[in-house]
Amino acid sequence: MKPELEKLVTRARTLFDDLDLEAVRSWKNAMPDRKAIGHLPVWAPRELIWAAGMLPVSVLGGGDRLEIIRGDAYFQSYICHFPRSTVELALSGRLDALDGMLFPSICDVIRNLSGMWQMLFPDLYVRYLDLPQNFDLEVGGRFWRHELEALMRDLEALAGRPISEDDLRLSIAAFAANRHAVHRLYQARSREPWLFPADEMYIVLRAGCVLPPDEHTELVERYLELAPGEAERQRQDRSRIVVAGMFCEQPPLGLLLTLERAGCFIVDDDLFLALRWPEIEVEITDPPLDGLIEAFLRQGALSASVYQPDGKRGAWLVESVERNHAEGVIFCAPSFCDPALLEQPMLVAALDESSVPHTQFKYSEDTGQFAAIREQAGTFADSIRLWGEA
Amino acid sequence: MPDVAPSQKEQSMLLQKEMISGHYDALARAKDEGKKVVYTFVPGNLTELMRSFDILPNLPEINALQSGMRKLSGGYISEAEKHGHSEDVCTYVKCDIGMLKKGNIGPTGVKLPEPDLLLLSYTGCFTFMKWFELLRQEYDCPVAMLHIPYQGDGKVHDHYRGYVIEQLETEVIPKLEAVTGRAFDQDRLRASLALSAAAEDDLVYVLESARHRPSPIDAYFGGVYYIGPIFSAFRGTEEGAAYYRALRREIDQRVAAGQGPVTPEGELETERFRLVIEGPPNWTSFREFWKMFYDEGAVVVASTYTKVGGLYDRGFRHDPDNPLATLADYCMGCYTNLSLPARVDLVEQYVRDYAADGFLINSVKSCNSFSVGQLLMLRQLEDRTGLPGGFIESDLVDPRYFSAANIKNRIESYLQMIEQKRTAGPAA
Ligand code: SF4
Numbered sequence: 001m002k003p004e005l006e007k008l009v010t011r012a013r014t015l016f017d018d019l020d021l022e023a024v025r026s027w028k029n030a031m032p033d034r035k036a037i038g039h040l041p042v043w044a045p046r047e048l049i050w051a052a053g054m055l056p057v058s059v060l061g062g063g064d065r066l067e068i069i070r071g072d073a074y075f076q077s078y079i080c081h082f083p084r085s086t087v088e089l090a091l092s093g094r095l096d097a098l099d100g101m102l103f104p105s106i107c108d109v110i111r112n113l114s115g116m117w118q119m120l121f122p123d124l125y126v127r128y129l130d131l132p133q134n135f136d137l138e139v140g141g142r143f144w145r146h147e148l149e150a151l152m153r154d155l156e157a158l159a160g161r162p163i164s165e166d167d168l169r170l171s172i173a174a175f176a177a178n179r180h181a182v183h184r185l186y187q188a189r190s191r192e193p194w195l196f197p198a199d200e201m202y203i204v205l206r207a208g209c210v211l212p213p214d215e216h217t218e219l220v221e222r223y224l225e226l227a228p229g230e231a232e233r234q235r236q237d238r239s240r241i242v243v244a245g246m247f248c249e250q251p252p253l254g255l256l257l258t259l260e261r262a263g264c265f266i267v268d269d270d271l272f273l274a275l276r277w278p279e280i281e282v283e284i285t286d287p288p289l290d291g292l293i294e295a296f297l298r299q300g301a302l303s304a305s306v307y308q309p310d311g312k313r314g315a316w317l318v319e320s321v322e323r324n325h326a327e328g329v330i331f332c333a334p335s336f337c338d339p340a341l342l343e344q345p346m347l348v349a350a351l352d353e354s355s356v357p358h359t360q361f362k363y364s365e366d367t368g369q370f371a372a373i374r375e376q377a378g379t380f381a382d383s384i385r386l387w388g389e390a
Numbered sequence: 391m392p393d394v395a396p397s398q399k400e401q402s403m404l405l406q407k408e409m410i411s412g413h414y415d416a417l418a419r420a421k422d423e424g425k426k427v428v429y430t431f432v433p434g435n436l437t438e439l440m441r442s443f444d445i446l447p448n449l450p451e452i453n454a455l456q457s458g459m460r461k462l463s464g465g466y467i468s469e470a471e472k473h474g475h476s477e478d479v480c481t482y483v484k485c486d487i488g489m490l491k492k493g494n495i496g497p498t499g500v501k502l503p504e505p506d507l508l509l510l511s512y513t514g515c516f517t518f519m520k521w522f523e524l525l526r527q528e529y530d531c532p533v534a535m536l537h538i539p540y541q542g543d544g545k546v547h548d549h550y551r552g553y554v555i556e557q558l559e560t561e562v563i564p565k566l567e568a569v570t571g572r573a574f575d576q577d578r579l580r581a582s583l584a585l586s587a588a589a590e591d592d593l594v595y596v597l598e599s600a601r602h603r604p605s606p607i608d609a610y611f612g613g614v615y616y617i618g619p620i621f622s623a624f625r626g627t628e629e630g631a632a633y634y635r636a637l638r639r640e641i642d643q644r645v646a647a648g649q650g651p652v653t654p655e656g657e658l659e660t661e662r663f664r665l666v667i668e669g670p671p672n673w674t675s676f677r678e679f680w681k682m683f684y685d686e687g688a689v690v691v692a693s694t695y696t697k698v699g700g701l702y703d704r705g706f707r708h709d710p711d712n713p714l715a716t717l718a719d720y721c722m723g724c725y726t727n728l729s730l731p732a733r734v735d736l737v738e739q740y741v742r743d744y745a746a747d748g749f750l751i752n753s754v755k756s757c758n759s760f761s762v763g764q765l766l767m768l769r770q771l772e773d774r775t776g777l778p779g780g781f782i783e784s785d786l787v788d789p790r791y792f793s794a795a796n797i798k799n800r801i802e803s804y805l806q807m808i809e810q811k812r813t814a815g816p817a818a
């Protein structure tokens with residue numbers, strides 16, 4: 001690997017390994033009175049946090065790098081792993097850099113976790129973020145405006161300064177640029193997946209969970225320039241697949257690597273929705289909050305946690321398969337993840353209707369054994385290749 | 391709610407049995423009689439509104455629990471799993487889907503009609519949304535979505551209420567009008583809401599009778615019968631109001647006679663333990679589960695499960711003078727729409743108000759809405775009340791997750807612990 005790419009990847013890797021949020025601490029320490037606000041998956045209006053001069057931090061659990069000492073005592077065995085590692089991170093002081101925590105409405109686990117946080121950390125700013133499930137501007141839009149305005153007031157109080165319209169415009173623009181860069185990376189990978197190994201792309205994107213938006217944009221753009229320059233990244237013939245179900249509890253890196261080693265190229269996924277929503281352009285409106293509200297309402301149900309009024313559940317997945325010329329889909333959902341697993345039969349039906357091959361397995365963020373997954377994914381990759389040749 | 395009543399039946403139980411089987415019969419005849427059928431959920435149900443359109447509600451959760459009690463749910467769950475539904479998700483959903491795949495024969499053996507509308511009141515649980523999205527794929531019918539904001543900070547804010555009312559006006563009522571071809575009749579709704587309020591008064595009276603010693607009711611195992619009509623199709627109806635009047639009279643008689651609760655094996659004569667229970671019951675072994683308590687003289691004096699369809703004992707009543715706002719407040723106030731700290735406060739209050747000897751959590755595998763955070767609730771409640779808490783695990787309608795010996799053991803040891811504390815005195 002050329003030194004510049006190596007440096008970039010090492011930086012991303014350091015951020016990925018940084019369970020203590022050292023990067024967030026140093027960002028805060030660089031200037032007096034800086035604050036950081038955490039949020040859980042899948043999405044939060046990061047623009048508002050940044051506009052208040054605070055760093056939005058996407059908290060994605062402890063993965064397979066954290067020993068769970070206290071977290072298990074809070075959750076029954078039939079609850080997904082994500083809240084255990086998140087509680088572990090918090091109880092062990094690793095999230096102390098965060099001055100507040102937002103819990104977006106995505107599932108009952110995260111919903112109830114918001115209450116647990118209120119009880120476990122009574123001095124911390126905690127807010128449940130009820131994303132609207134009604135997409136009429138005059139109804140869901142009005143509700144969402146109230147929620148966002150209330151959030152803005154809270155953030156202003158925490159930051160000790162008002163959020164001006166210019167602050168918000170600049171922030172919206174910064175995140176739009178970031179989304180644009182992330183989108184370009186997804187497109188580039190879809191075109192030439194051999195240039196962007198799954199584990200590498202993952203950590204580059206994940207850096208966006210802790211970096212200021214501009215810095216992350218720069219990192220992604222630089223990566224887009226550097227990755228294609230690696231001589232050994234030659235075109236290869238593997239099965240092109242879309243992976244679905246990983247929008248909250250994160251897959252271990254080993255799992256992504258396993259899929260590749262089993263003969264798959266991941267050409268799209270539902271990771272890092274916090275960095276990718278809204279998928280449509282946020283217009284800089286006057287007042288700027290309007291644009292944010294409208295974009296959220298118009299973007300459609302891109303995840304299991306958002307209601308789909310037209311009933312076309314799975315349309316996005318079929319569309320992604322087509323757009324990315326994928327040959328199949330792997331459902332890769334965390335064990336006990338209600339939204340992903342309840343959604344799956346509907347996605348399967350949509351794929352069957354479009355004759356898209358698919359397979360499925362479950363994981364946990366701390367899964368360490370991939371032999372069975374490798375075998376299953378390998379068989380699947382072979383079968384869709386044969387299918388394609390038939 | 392269940393209609394498999396204890397063998398020694400109270401009059402009200404017989405009445406309830408008739409009402410419930412009558413409702414299933416009415417559902418079976420609905421299409422022939424030109425009646426419209428709406429599928430909807432218990433928490434946040436809009437029964438009065440549906441009834442004001444002469445719509446018959448069908449409640450998949452009730453069908454699932456009834457199937458559980460009739461030992462049908464295991465087969466339905468396997469059927470759904472065969473169709474690709476994960477073993478990890480809520481068994482109510484799988485029981486319902488399995489029943490549908492096997493011909494949609496309701497728990498009383500009569501075929502259920504297809505829905506004319508799915509009324510998705512999104513109160514207190516995310517699974518509801520996925521459940522009706524799944525059903526929508528099976529039925530070619532419209533869905534009315536009613537998003538109920540969660541009381542994340544323990545409050546109902548004005549804009550929450552406004553949001554729900556606007557959804558009723560722009561989404562729910564227009565769809566009910568379109569399905570029935572009738573205009574919304576506010577006066578009918580008001581009349582129905584008045585009947586609800588009367589029944590709610592009587593229900594609260596019954597639930598609060600458990601403050602007596604001995605308690606004349608079991609507010610969990612018996613309580614699920616008492617909430618049956620009001621949580622299902624009968625809130626806001628004459629029949630429902632009459633049922634609760636009769637029930638209240640019955641309980642008054644029991645109090646006057648100093649009687650304990652009626653169990654499947656007769657009246658419980660000695661009340662040894664007064665408990666508060668958090669969490670839903672298990673339905674597949676309901677009687678066996680109940681027996682583990684009454685055999686030990688344990689009476690449940692208050693429970694949270696009996697509040698999933700409305701927290702009437704905290705003062706809420708449907709208000710005919712504000713028909714849409716009251717429906718909004720009702721939906722937002724159901725137990726599973728409360729924040730976790732508010733749930734802890736409520737259980738603590740119950741322990742004190744009902745002079746309980748302890749509290750026990752039945753954590754069900756199916757339901758993240760209930761279960762996530764219960765271990766923290768346990769600790770907080772132990773700290774706040776100074777009483778030991780019990781914790782057992784089971785499931786709603788999946789018989790694979792009811793380990794009778796294990797649960798019985800836990801209950802017995804828990805009750806022994808209470809007994810030891812009691813005999814050791816307050817300093818223990
Ligand atoms: S992994 Fe699934 S169930 Fe668990 S917190 Fe995330 S979305 Fe909720």
Ligand code: SF4
Binds near residue numbers: 480515
């Ligand atoms: S998860 Fe709980 S509240 Fe939701 S449908 Fe299942 S049993 Fe009911």
